[in-house]
Amino acid sequence: MACNMTQTLWFETALLPEGWARRVRLTVGDGRIAAIVRDTQPSAEDDRHPIAIPGLANVHSHAFQRGMAGLAERRGPTGDDFWTWREVMYRFLDRLTPDDVQAIAALAYLEMLERGFTRVGEFHYLHHDRSGEAYSAPAAMAQAVAAAADETGIGLTLLPVFYAHGNFGGAQPVSGQRRFLNDVDAFANLFEGCKRAISHLPDANIGVAPHSLRAVTPGELAKIVPLVHGGPVHIHAAEQVKEVEDCVAWSGARPIEWLLDNASLDERWTLIHATHMTENEASRLARTGAVAGICPVTEANLGDGVFRAREFLSSGGRFGVGTDSNVQIDAAYELRSLEYAQRLLHRGRNLWTSIPNASTGRALFDGALAGGAQSLGNSACGIRLGAGADFVTLDVEDPTLEGRSDDAILDSWIFAGARIDCVWRHGQKLVSCGRHRARTLVQDRYRAAVRRLLLDN
Numbered sequence: 001m002a003c004n005m006t007q008t009l010w011f012e013t014a015l016l017p018e019g020w021a022r023r024v025r026l027t028v029g030d031g032r033i034a035a036i037v038r039d040t041q042p043s044a045e046d047d048r049h050p051i052a053i054p055g056l057a058n059v060h061s062h063a064f065q066r067g068m069a070g071l072a073e074r075r076g077p078t079g080d081d082f083w084t085w086r087e088v089m090y091r092f093l094d095r096l097t098p099d100d101v102q103a104i105a106a107l108a109y110l111e112m113l114e115r116g117f118t119r120v121g122e123f124h125y126l127h128h129d130r131s132g133e134a135y136s137a138p139a140a141m142a143q144a145v146a147a148a149a150d151e152t153g154i155g156l157t158l159l160p161v162f163y164a165h166g167n168f169g170g171a172q173p174v175s176g177q178r179r180f181l182n183d184v185d186a187f188a189n190l191f192e193g194c195k196r197a198i199s200h201l202p203d204a205n206i207g208v209a210p211h212s213l214r215a216v217t218p219g220e221l222a223k224i225v226p227l228v229h230g231g232p233v234h235i236h237a238a239e240q241v242k243e244v245e246d247c248v249a250w251s252g253a254r255p256i257e258w259l260l261d262n263a264s265l266d267e268r269w270t271l272i273h274a275t276h277m278t279e280n281e282a283s284r285l286a287r288t289g290a291v292a293g294i295c296p297v298t299e300a301n302l303g304d305g306v307f308r309a310r311e312f313l314s315s316g317g318r319f320g321v322g323t324d325s326n327v328q329i330d331a332a333y334e335l336r337s338l339e340y341a342q343r344l345l346h347r348g349r350n351l352w353t354s355i356p357n358a359s360t361g362r363a364l365f366d367g368a369l370a371g372g373a374q375s376l377g378n379s380a381c382g383i384r385l386g387a388g389a390d391f392v393t394l395d396v397e398d399p400t401l402e403g404r405s406d407d408a409i410l411d412s413w414i415f416a417g418a419r420i421d422c423v424w425r426h427g428q429k430l431v432s433c434g435r436h437r438a439r440t441l442v443q444d445r446y447r448a449a450v451r452r453l454l455l456d457n
Contacts, residue, residue, distance in 0.1 A: 006034070007427070010046035011393070013405070015053045017382050020406045024052070028389040031202055031426035036385060047429075049422065050396040051409060053365070054382045055118025056331050057157075057372030059293040060234070060272050060322025062123055063105035063145065067450050068092040069327045082240050082302045090176030093126055095453055098135075098144040101126065103442075103449035105148035108326050110436045110443075112154060116331030118390035118425045119155030121293075121322065121376045123209050123234060123272070125163055125180045127190060132178030134186070139193025146197040149204070151438060153430045155390065156201055157376040159209040159234050160194045162187045162216055162224045168250035170217045180211075184223050191227050202426050203388055205377050207232030213247060213255050218262065225263075232268060232377045234293065235259070239273035239304050256281045265290045270320070270375040275305040282308045286317030291375040296337035298324035306341045309352065320372035332414045335364040339415075359407035361414040389427040395419040395434070 006029040014024040016036070025046060027035035042048050072080075072088040096104075105122075112120055126141050128134055137143065142158060149156040163180040166173035173181055182190060191208070198204040208228040210216040212235060216224065225233055238244055238255045247255045256277050259265055269290040277285065285292065294307050302325070312319075321334040339360055342351040353363035373381035380387040394401060394409065400418040401409065412418045423431035430436055 005029070005427075008043065008046045009052075009424075010040075010042040010048045011052040012050045013409075014051070014383055014391075015410075017384050026383070026389070028424075028427045031389055031428075033383065033385055033387050033389050036383070049393040051394040051401075052383065052391050053394070053410070053413075054369055055390040055392050055423065055425065056116055056365075056368055057320060057376050057378065057381070058112055058117040058120045058323050058331070059270060059291070059320035059372050059375040060123055060295055060324050061108065061112075061120050062125075062325060063108040063120075063148065064093060064096060064101050064126055065089065065324075066108035066111075066326040066329070067100075067104040067446075067453065069325070082304060083242070085302055087176065092453070093179065094130060094176070096126065098140045100449045100453060101141055102144040102148045103445045105145055106152055106442045107446040108329065109148055109152040109154040110439060111329040112323070112331075113152060113423050113425065114420065114431050114434060114436050115329055116392050116420055116423070117154070117323075117329075118392070118423065119157065119372075119376055119378060120149075121157045121159055121207070121232070121234065121270075122149075123159045123161060124194075125161035125209075125211060127160075127182065128179045130179070132181065134190075137193065138186070138190045139197050142190075142194040142197040146201060146204075149198075150201055152436065152442065153425045153428060155378070155388070155425060156198060156204045157207060157232065157378070158194055158198050158204065159207045159232065160187075160191055161209040161211050162220065163211040164220060165215050165217065167214050168246050180215075184220055187224065188227060203378075205231065207234060207377065209234040212236040212243075213258060214243065221263065230268060232270065232375060234270045234272060234375070237271040237274055238276040239299075241276060241305070244276050254278070254281065256285060260284050260288070267374060272322070272324075273299065273304065273307075275299060275307055277308045277312070279308070279311045282311040282317070283315040286312050286315035289318065291371045292317060292319045293322050293375060294319055294338060295322040295324035295334070296341055297328055297330075297334055298322075300337065300341070301325065301327050306345050307338075309338070309342050310346070313352070314354070318371040318374060319367055320375045321368050332417070335361070335368060335414045338364060359411055361410035361412075362407040364414060365410050388425075390425050391423075392420055393422045395421040
């Protein structure tokens with residue numbers, strides 16, 4: 001998605017790194033912000049909008065799971081949890097082809113753009129064909145993900161997943177995991193194919209994702225992380241109580257405790273979920289500079305638990321949000337769910353900030369903006385010189401925004417559902433009046449793919 005033209009946009013108010021500014025003109029060229037002028041009147045050639053905020057990063061997505069949203073909501077004979085949901089997921093992915101993955105991912109990415117995300121971290125673990133054999137092009141599934149990002153225009157951080165085992169200590173995998181599996185050498189080859197798959201995308205980048213301590217041994221972890229040469233490293237950690245118990249049985253340590261003691265965690269790392277931490281783990285993790293990739297909508301849907309925010313934030317912890325299973329895609333809803341979970345847990349209100357009279361919406365937004373950018377290796381984020389032209393305008397005709405200004409705008413978007421109007425990504429306006437320009441085509445292809453998959457079931 002090239003964008004070589006120069007354009008100017010004018011906003012009545014815009015959220016810049018230093019705060020809210022009035023009458024802001026942006027000059028955009030080659031997909032980046034080339035100039036910012038404040039307190040200026042609009043010109044005839046300006047594309048004018050009332051309110052602009054930066055686009056957010058979605059730090060954790062399994063795009064193909066968008067196709068099974070709502071299909072795991074029937075109670076089983078003995079109750080349900082994450083592990084029974086996982087069996088439904090394995091059955092769904094069993095039939096997916098690269099074309100299916102592209103069709104489903106394209107709808108997921110389109111919806112992310114329509115709902116305020118402008119970059120996605122795709123935690124990509126579906127690598128092989130139905131038999132578990134590598135495709136003739138080992139990165140065929142990654143190519144499908146890259147094609148979905150290309151057609152929708154979302155920024156992509158591809159996170160190919162190393163997955164080798166079924167549980168801690170190098171246990172044998174189960175049949176449902178056969179499409180994920182690689183040894184270190186095969187994964188290194190796949191990783192090179194993934195780099196080629198994204199090479200044509202503007203400002204795309206790559207990280208590496210050892211799936212979890214359940215799926216990778218310490219020796220494998222030590223060999224996988226260097227492949228990315230200082231880029232992002234993402235890993236699932238402490239999502240489930242059973243996972244914590246199994247890790248203790250294997251190693252004598254909890255998952256986050258083990259990573260803190262053995263994995264040299266730093267700013268490159270993102271620990272996805274990090275739900276079941278002790279107070280000490282939360283404080284130690286915060287001090288490493290690593291990001292907690294919290295996915296509150298999925299964590300609620302799966303019954304995972306509630307993130308230990310109070311201790312983590314008080315120690316300076318950094319966080320981003322992700323849509324994970326993509327059961328519902330909405331940036332504001334993820335942020336709202338972060339705060340609401342804390343309210344239910346602690347029976348209080350406005351808990352994501354400890355500053356008197358501060359906006360909770362602003363604290364959530366600023367934290368997710370900075371932490372998400374760090375997590376996906378996108379250091380130049382926000383509406384600033386040299387950053388990618390990735391921003392969102394809100395619909396000022398929405399009654400929810402009546403009389404709001406400054407941080408009250410964010411509070412009303414996050415907590416009261418104010419509507420998104422337009423979205424720019426890499427300098428291109430991809431969403432207008434809340435609708436992506438490719439929605440009809442992408443939606444029709446998605447429907448055809450999912451209809452066939454469900455009829456074949």
